[in-house]
Amino acid sequence: MTHASKDIIEKIHRYWRAANYLSVGQIYLLDNPLLKKPLKIEHIKPRLLGHWGTTPGLNFIYVHLNRVIKEQDLDVIYICGPGHGGPAMVASTYLEGTYSELYPDITQDESGMKKLFKQFSFPGGIPSHAAPETPGSIHEGGELGYALSHAFGAAFDNPDLIVACVVGDGEAETGPLATAWHSNKFLNPIHDGAVLPILHLNGYKIANPTVLARISAEELSQLLRGYGYKPYFVEGSEPMAMHRSMAETLDTVIGEIKAIQQEARRKGKATRPQWPMIVLRTPKGWTGPAEVDGKQVEGTWRSHQVPLSQPADKPAHVKMLEKWMKSYGPNELFDAEGRLVPQLSEMAPQGDRRMGANRHANGGLLLRQLRMPDFRDYAVEVPGPGEVQAEATRVLGQFLRDIMKLNMDRRNFRVFGPDETASNRLDALFEVTNRTWLAQTEPGDDHLSPDGRVMEILSEHTCQGWLEGYLLTGRHGFFSCYEAFVHIVDSMFNQHAKWLQVAQDEIPWRRPIASLNYLLTSHVWRQDHNGFSHQDPGFVDLVMNKKADVVRVYLPPDANTLLSVADHCLRSRDYVNVIVAGKQPEAQWLDMDAAVRHCTSGIGIWEWASNDRGSEPDVVMACAGDIPTKEVLAAVSMLRQHAPDLKMRVINVVDLMTLQAKEEHPHGLSDYEFDTLFTTDKPIIFAYHGYPYLIHRLTYRRTNHRNLHVRGYKEEGTTTTPFDMLVLNDMDRFHLVQDVIDRVPKLGTMAAYVRQEVRDKLIAHHHYIREHGEDMPEVRDWKWSTG
Structure with missing residues (x-):
């Protein structure tokens, strides 16, 4: 009754x-x-x-x-x-x-x-x-x-x-x-x-x-x-x-x-x-x-x-x-x-x-700062650029593990993902917590517990919805996903971003909430084994359609920059932060001090890879993303061997928003700063993680846009080798060298010999992978060198 x-x-x-x-x-x-x-x-x-x-x-x-x-x-x-x-x-x-x-x-x-x-x-x-x-x-x-x-x-x-x-x-x-x-x-x-x-x-x-x-x-x-x-x-x-x-x-x-x-x-x-x-x-x-x-x-x-x-x-x-x-x-x-x-x-x-005044429905009123360890304590030791390898997301997993541990008693931090926490190399989390699970269990199940704080269900929609509900009621979270399949939540991202924008711009009584943080990994350039269906970097393009007040996109090139970026994102409020980082073993470029400086700026010249100090460069070699960074450095190394007098400036972009005009995004460079970095008249070869058009879209009003040539993913893919994915999309080191040859007249007659060598390398690559099923040793074992 x-x-x-x-x-x-x-x-x-x-x-x-x-x-x-x-x-x-x-x-x-x-x-x-x-x-x-x-x-x-x-x-x-x-x-x-x-x-x-x-x-x-x-x-x-x-x-x-x-x-x-x-x-x-x-x-x-x-x-x-x-x-x-x-x-x-x-x-x-x-x-x-x-x-x-x-x-x-x-x-x-x-x-x-x-x-x-x-x-x-x-x-x-x-x-x-x-x-x-x-x-x-x-x-x-x-x-x-x-x-x-x-x-x-x-x-x-x-x-x-x-x-x-x-x-x-x-x-x-x-x-x-x-x-x-x-x-x-x-x-x-x-x-x-x-x-x-x-x-x-x-x-x-x-x-x-x-x-x-x-x-x-x-x-x-x-x-x-x-x-x-x-x-x-x-x-x-x-x-x-x-x-x-x-x-x-x-x-x-x-x-x-x-x-x-x-x-x-x-x-x-x-x-x-x-x-x-x-x-x-x-x-x-x-x-x-x-x-x-x-x-x-x-x-x-x-x-x-x-x-x-x-x-x-x-x-x-x-x-x-x-x-x-x-x-x-x-x-x-x-x-x-x-x-x-x-x-x-x-x-x-x-x-x-x-119910209209319930504090949980205005989660910023209840939000408490995460207890955060010092991300510098997880640094990969980098004695010199490219001298060690590491799995960037595995290093990040150790950082997330200790964030989880420090906040366990507060119960205000969870990690979400569609059955990919271990696959994405974040499995250090399981040292301190399990996967949440209240259904039946059987012997042999891995890290399942009613008290687990890693949320996994093979539905990107449900993971995103859980995370949004968690954030909007005043807690913190982190969402990792395969890059190609984060598109499943495109419209959910749209809704959340619009919510944040309206709340920021028009509703002063809505308190700031913790940012929605995406880690996109298992990305396009290392989905060679899964094939064409798993190769799509386009989520970033969607994100970049939103207003500058709401979105941020980061492409850290190695583990230490990933740590710095993740720390920043987890401390931020009222943003959607997108981090793109690979999980495979890759060369590490920056020690922690250099990584922090680089991430703070969001963009910068890598002087150790450049040779134009004190003069004007003949070409600017730019990169954004871990694999594009590696290919640009490999191309620079090859050009130094064949054309030692060629002046090259290497620029790495961590924060994609820096490419926009300052009037369009608070992280954007002024025209003067942009011109100082990229010059006003020199060719720019830009290797980018995603679809090339986005870089043009961000920079079309810049002085030197006419000399900007962007390489990226152009919807070519299959089940193949990692390096062949780059070759199929003309973003490999050999195509980048060709791009320089085509755009720097001073190379003169030398250009013909260099062009022939890279053409021969591409032919050799084509035959080698079809015979051996893996990339050539000189590609697999390449290390950074200036001479």
């Missing part, structure tokens, strides 16, 4: 009516917010934008959560999965008072209500979904599929938090959401909070029925039980009966959540329970117009957006809208000044127990 009395149920119903009234008002009204005057066309927005269909169900859930929060003093955040649920989230946070506290001009009276209505989906106003502007939100509702993974990310390491996650039945058809159901196999009832999924079945998407609404209740129940949940069904359309059913169900599931956690915490043993969830089946567009222009609306796809969409052309629609809004009884809900009547306002929780 529910704790909610008949009186409470009646108040819940009235509060729900108030939320629905405010939601309809946001979609339609410019003026006359309390309908004190007969509604006229001039009171209605000229462009009607918004989504009604999902809104009454979202309001219904919100008010019922308010009751249990207040009665049981619960810590709850609300994740609104349905894409355009903004009217509900804004209405509910306005009713509880949070909205007016954060936006003081939106007062809780008639004047404030008018502003609340006008701003919705209006120029200079707010979006139609649960956006960063929406109090209590950590989930951008503009794109579907991520609500559940965000919810679990928020619950990890938050033992007292309940995350109520509304999953729309349209959203439930997406791949990311379908996989995210499995997150319950990673939730530890001792140390983590709880996720309460609420699958909202209202039957339709924009124009079609939803799959889960059109299968039998038995089949749906079996599906959800198969995922490991215990579903409770709340179904119907009669409001009072639905309120009683929802209240009773919420009391039951909250009780089960508490019992699961109490038992696990009392015994100190984490097993995987059958977590409860709710299936809420309501009509789409519930309480809206039943019929418009002779066609059924309520309970159909026609209620998805704006049910009465032509008031300017159809005066009857104005009357219908007025009747619809008055059906909620606004004069019974709001006083003459437009304030919610006291017996309803007291229904909301107080302070930060309000």
Whole structure:
């Protein structure tokens, strides 16, 4: 039985009516917010934008959560999965008072209500979904599929938090959401909070029925039980009966959540329970117009957006809208000044127990600095450039291991990745923690534990969603991924980057959060064994489309620069940091002091590889990325042997943003600085890790752009040898030498002999790999030398 009395149920119903009234008002009204005057066309927005269909169900859930929060003093955040649920989230946070506290001009009276209505989906106003502007939100509702993974990310390491996650039945058809159901196999009832999924079945998407609404209740129940949940069904359309059913169900599931956690915490043993969830089946567009222009609306796809969409052309629609809004009884809900009547306002929780004011939904309020060891303590000893080899990401793994160890008691740092932590050479982490796992285990399983802090599931979507939820609720994380397959989360990156941009630029009450840090490894130049499908460096191009305030891209050439970059990224706030670094044994170029100086600048001349000091160079040899750096140095070494009088300047780029103009990015070089490095008239041969066009895009306004020649990946690949990958894309040392020959006239007649030698080398390479299946010894065993 529910704790909610008949009186409470009646108040819940009235509060729900108030939320629905405010939601309809946001979609339609410019003026006359309390309908004190007969509604006229001039009171209605000229462009009607918004989504009604999902809104009454979202309001219904919100008010019922308010009751249990207040009665049981619960810590709850609300994740609104349905894409355009903004009217509900804004209405509910306005009713509880949070909205007016954060936006003081939106007062809780008639004047404030008018502003609340006008701003919705209006120029200079707010979006139609649960956006960063929406109090209590950590989930951008503009794109579907991520609500559940965000919810679990928020619950990890938050033992007292309940995350109520509304999953729309349209959203439930997406791949990311379908996989995210499995997150319950990673939730530890001792140390983590709880996720309460609420699958909202209202039957339709924009124009079609939803799959889960059109299968039998038995089949749906079996599906959800198969995922490991215990579903409770709340179904119907009669409001009072639905309120009683929802209240009773919420009391039951909250009780089960508490019992699961109490038992696990009392015994100190984490097993995987059958977590409860709710299936809420309501009509789409519930309480809206039943019929418009002779066609059924309520309970159909026609209620998805704006049910009465032509008031300017159809005066009857104005009357219908007025009747619809008055059906909620606004004069019974709001006083003459437009304030919610006291017996309803007291229904909301107080302070930060309000879901719109919950501190977890503004994670920067809870963020604590990571305890960080000194990255210099992990330095690779480099007595001279190229004299030692190391696996850069394996060195990084030792640094991450000790960060994990130092923060174990705080439980505020996790490492995420799709089953690739060991493959990406970060397995030193397993010296101090395990992989999180609450499903079955068998003898021989490797580093699985309910208390593990490495999060692995073979779904980039779920890993990213977990990490975003973790970051947005005030913690720190690190995401490693194969470079080619990080594209799977392209749109998720877009959403998160846009969230950060809006939060930084427009929402002062949102506190900075820890940056989202990507490590892209197993990269294009060392995916020779996996073949063409694994060869794609294009994620960086996508990232570079975002505003300078949000994104950073780093290409450290060796282990010590990788350590310096990683330390910087993990200390940063409100960025998306992308680090590209290989995991294979490679030559190390800089000792730690030099690495720190180089990374601090982001770009610089490698004097030890150059020979132009005190004079103008004949050619600038630039590189960005570990393998391009190696090939440029090999080309420079060859040219020094064959053309010792050739003056070469070697420039390495760690921070890709330095190539942009200073006016476009805070890390960008001024034109003077750029010209000083790259000259104003000398040829530049630039070996770049990714697609060459990006370098041109970043530098097209520079003085010497006309002399810039970029080599990079040009979509040539196969299963072959590492060096052949470079040859296929004309980024090998021999092609780089040819590029210099073609662009430096002073080489004169010598050029013909050098050209013939590199041509012969390329022919020899072609035959050798096809006979022996590996690269030539002179390539495999090459070491840096100036003579």
